[in-house]
Amino acid sequence: MQEEFDNLEEFTREDTEHALPLGWLILFIGLIVFGVYYFYAYTPAFTGWSQEKAFEESMQTQPK
Amino acid sequence: MSNHENSLYSKAVLFAVVAAVTVLIGTIVTVFAPMFTAGMHPKNENLQPFTALQLAGRDIYQAEGCVNCHTQTVRPLKADVLRYGEYSKAGEFAYDRPFLWGSKRTGPDLARIGGKYPDEWHIQHFENPQAFFPKSNMPKYTWLKNKPVNAPETLAHMKALGFPYAEEDATALASATQLDALVAYMQVIGTSVARKEAIVVDASMIEAANPLAGKAEAVAAGQAIYKAECAGCHGQNAEGNIGASISDYAKGEPADTDTYITVANGLEGAMPAFAGQLSKDKIWSVVSYINSLK
Amino acid sequence: MNNEFHYDYKTVQGFVLSAIFWGVIGLVIGLLISAQLWDANLNFGEYFSYGRLRTLHTNVLAYGLGIGAEFGIFYYIVMRLTKRPLVLPKLARFHLWLFNVGMVLATLSLFAGMNQSLEYAEFEWPIDIAIVILWVLFAINVLGNVFTRKEKNMYVSLWYVIATIITVAILYIVNNLAIPASLTKSYHLFAGVNSANVEWWYGHNAVGFLFTTPILAMFYYFLPKSTGLPIYSHRLSIISFWSLIFAYLWTGAHHLVYTPLPDWIQTLGIAFTLFLIAPSWGSVVNGYFTVDKDWSKMRTNYLTKFFIVGITFYGLQTIQGPSQGIRVISSLIHYTDWVPGHVHMGTMGWVTMVICASVYYMLPAMYKTEIYSEKLANIHFWIVLVGQLMFSITMWITGIQQGAMWKMTNADGSLQYTFMETLVRNYPYWQMRTVAGVIFVVGMLFFVYNVLMTIKKGNDLAKQAA
Structure with a gap:
């Protein structure tokens, strides 16, 4: 008995082969933009933010 | 396509x-x-390589999968520092192969466990955690005290890591149990950073007399806290165990503020501090309970 | 009869059965440790204490069920998509046997406490070497087939297979570099902060390249095969693939938020983790739009719902996961039971769901028969779904509760709750989790029964024909 082939045609839809849903594209680009901002904002070398500094600030509000 | x-x-x-x-x-x-x-690759100045006994204990810590339930890193967050002590520094871990920071706190963090309790506390607690915390879900590690440390194996591990050891370390190792080793490891964790509590109480910060004095409900509340947090060391009936007898202590009629400060700040190497985890009211109710014992 | 298009499925079948065997063991251990968490009396001596059994649970399921199934299913997919039998079928059979021998030794070694204490890389160095050999044997056959394929183009599933083989090899070898101290003990080549950084680069990408890319390979192959619907957008597949495998490797540090790891590595890890939502949802959207052509398949084809619900949990997982990386959320839920809730949505809702559906598809194809019972498969689906949701939701609730209780302070600046007070509040939820686990395991037993009966049916038919 001969096996049936898998033909690549059954995996790819011709009419929408190149489609990129707009909502998804916005998400994709938006997350890149946000990632760049986030890396800038929370890197000590760029903005001076550090988790130690944030901690010291939070302890300022500690009642004694 | x-x-x-x-x-x-x-x-x-x-x-x-x-x-x-x-x-x-x-x-x-x-x-x-x-x-x-x-x-x-930072290293704290006073960080020392593990001794042979400590390394044997660390090997057991790894073998028993302790890292499944206990972290060893205090985050620079207010609540973490209040509960566990000074937040972890990169230079504390230069000899940790691998790091044992963990990912889950089913039990409490252990980054500042070294020196928090006396050895005897660990010995009894490994044997029966529920004697200290009745509702604890920690397994009993009863077999450790009956198993000797494999001394030649441990020394081979020291050599592989390039840690220095003297002849007397090797002889000490030969008579040690796995429990001794594990306790030795517990007591060295996090000790390259000076012990520092987030809240240290002095007399100027508290009332001159117990504001809850004479209130029966304060005694009951204090007793409940005592059973949950203190009875393991000081005995179910305050008769004393690892720590002193609280009945005897109470009979000495100590000043309320002294009792408060001892509970709040603990005693170096003998008793943990409670000021970070018990509110003023709770500590005063413990004081009320202790006073009721005389 | 024996022309080159007669595929040798024996190795695939062997891996499927092996994966099921190890899966059942891993699940039973999971039930026991879930109960140990709320009753310490269920720890029985050193070999059956939580610390050792939890390590066994994760490893037996990850390596035995997960990777075992992936070996078998990949052999199947690769043969089909390269249009040729395995280049070295005897080597594949040896691979199967070595896998099972290795699993026995690995299981015993964890029982004995031989544990590197690196999450998902607990095995000691002799087992690590065996695993590398297993991976090389696997790679020889898969890449051999790919390089000598009878089909010009490589389909999406093959991209994910190739990326998996390459990346897992890099991750596993680097993170398991160690200083051997004896046959049963070694020390991480990396120390302290560096050790943490290497381990979580490995740990997170082990999730990525053992429980994401392989399952996506299955999804992209078996969804069109079982529904007859071609994948919606090839371009979306391409962008999702490359951006996923590029971004994943930057993200390990999100496991180390608020540790002494340098801030910039943490921040970079968090930023890339958030970005991962996009490539992950690329595959989710592609899956939805594929079935969008004919949603009646959800009714008429019993496997469609496995894949659609599976990819839905993948979608939820890849929103929840990245959000957990953000510092403010991490500070609340990290180290709590929220995280096992998250992990189990992925493993029970996505990985196991898609693996089971793939097996349901392959068995009739390999044994030239129908599935033994679609009805039992439907029962399996609904029971595991209920069990998994109950599991994850109880863990999320108790995780948030515990995280919040850890943080709450009194007016005088002290903490409101002792550790024990926060712990005991988990117990009712942990009991519910055990119930959820039992439900899930019952569902999986329907699957196991259905698989065994289908194989029996196929073998009976083959005997009759002969």
């Missing part, structure tokens, strides 16, 4: 090479390159 002829997806070797390069970029930037910078 007709228009993808002769694309990357028809050249398997090229595809594999491009895929490998793609996954290596992030790897190199975040893992391989930092590895060769000094920032990834």
Whole structure:
């Protein structure tokens, strides 16, 4: 008995082969933009933010 | 797929090479390159390599899967520092192969466990955690006290790590049990950073007399806290065990403020501090309970 | 009869059965440790204490069920998509046997406490070497087939297979570099902060390249095969693939938020983790739009719902996961039971769901028969779904509760709760989790029964024909 082939045609839809849903594209680009901002904002070398500094600030509000 | 002829997806070797390069970029930037910078290899000045007994204990810690339930890193967050002590520093872990920071706190963090309790506390607690915390879910490690440390094996581990050891370490190891080793390891964790409590109480910060004095409900509340937090060391009936007898202590008629400050700040190497985890009212009710024992 | 298009499925079948065997063991251990968490009396001596059994649970399921199934299913997919039998079928059979021998030794070694204490890389160095050999044997056959394929183009599933093979090899070898101290003990080549950075680069990408890319390979292959619907957008597949495998490797540090790891590595890890939502949802959207052509398949084809619900949990997982990386959320839920809730949505809702559906598809194809019972498969689906949701939701609730209780302070600046007070509040939820686990395991037993009966049916038919 001969096996049936898998033909690549059954995996790819011709009419929408190149489609990129707009909502998804916005998400994709938006997350890149946000990632760049986030890396800038929370890197000590760029903005001076550090988790130690944030901690010291939070302890300022500690009642004694 | 007709228009993808002769694309990357028809050249398997090229595809594999491009895929490998793609996954290596992030790897190199975040893992391989930092590895060769000094920032990834800090060491506290007073950090010492593990002794043979401590290393044997650490091996047991690994073998028993302690890291499944206990972290060893205090985050620079207010609540973490209040509960556990000074937040973890990069230079504390230079001899940790591997790091044992963990990922789950089913039990409490252990980064500042070294010196928090006396040895005897650990010995009894490993034997029966529920004697200290009745509702604890920690397994009983009863077999450790009956098993000797494998001394030659441990010394081979010291050699592999390049840690120095003297002859007397080897002889001490020969008579040690696994429990001794594990306790020795417990007591060294986090000790390269000076012990520091987030809240240290002095007389100026508290009332001159117990504001809850004479209230029966304060005695009951204090007793409940005593049973949950203190009875393991001081005895179910305050008769004393690892710690002193609280009945005897109460009979000495100590000043309320002295009792408060002892509970709040603990005693170096003998008793943990409670000021971070018990409110003023709770500590005063414990004082009320202790006073009721005389 | 024996022309080159007669595929040798024996190795695939062997891996499927092996994966099921190890899966059942891993699940039973999971039930026991879930009960140990709320009753310490269920720890029985050193070999059956939580610390050792939890390590066994994760490893037996990850390596035995997960990777075992992936070996078998990949052999199947690769043969089909390269249109040729395995280049070295005897080597594949040896691979199967070595896998099972290795699993026995690995299981015994964890029982004995031989544990590197690196999450998902607990095995000691002799087992590590065996695993590398297993991976090389696997790679020889898969890449051999790919390089000598009878089909010009490589389909999406093959991209994910190739990326998996390459990346897992890099991750596993680097993180397991160690200083051997004896046959049963070694020390991480990396120390302290560096050790942490290497381990979580490995740990997170082990999730990525053992429980994401392989399962996506299955999804992209078996969804069109079982529904007859071609994948919606090839371009979306391409962008999702490359951006996923590029971004994943930057993200390990999100496991180390608020540790002494340098801030910039943490921040970079968090930023890339958030970005991962996009490539992950690329595959989710592609899956939805594929079935969008004919949603009646959800009714008429019993496997469609496995894949659609599976990819839905993948979608939820890849929103929840990245959000957990953000510092403010991490500070609340990290180290709590929220995280096992998250992990089990992925493993029970996505990985196991898609693996089971793939097996349901392959068995009739390999044994030239129908599935033994679609009805039992439907029962399996609904029971595991209920069990998994109950599991994850109880863990999320108790995780948030505990995280919040850890943080709450009194007016005088002290903490409101002692550790024990926060712990005991988990117990009712942990008991519910055990119930959820039992439900899930019952569902999986329907699957196991259905698989065994289908194989029996196929073998009976083959005997009759002969």
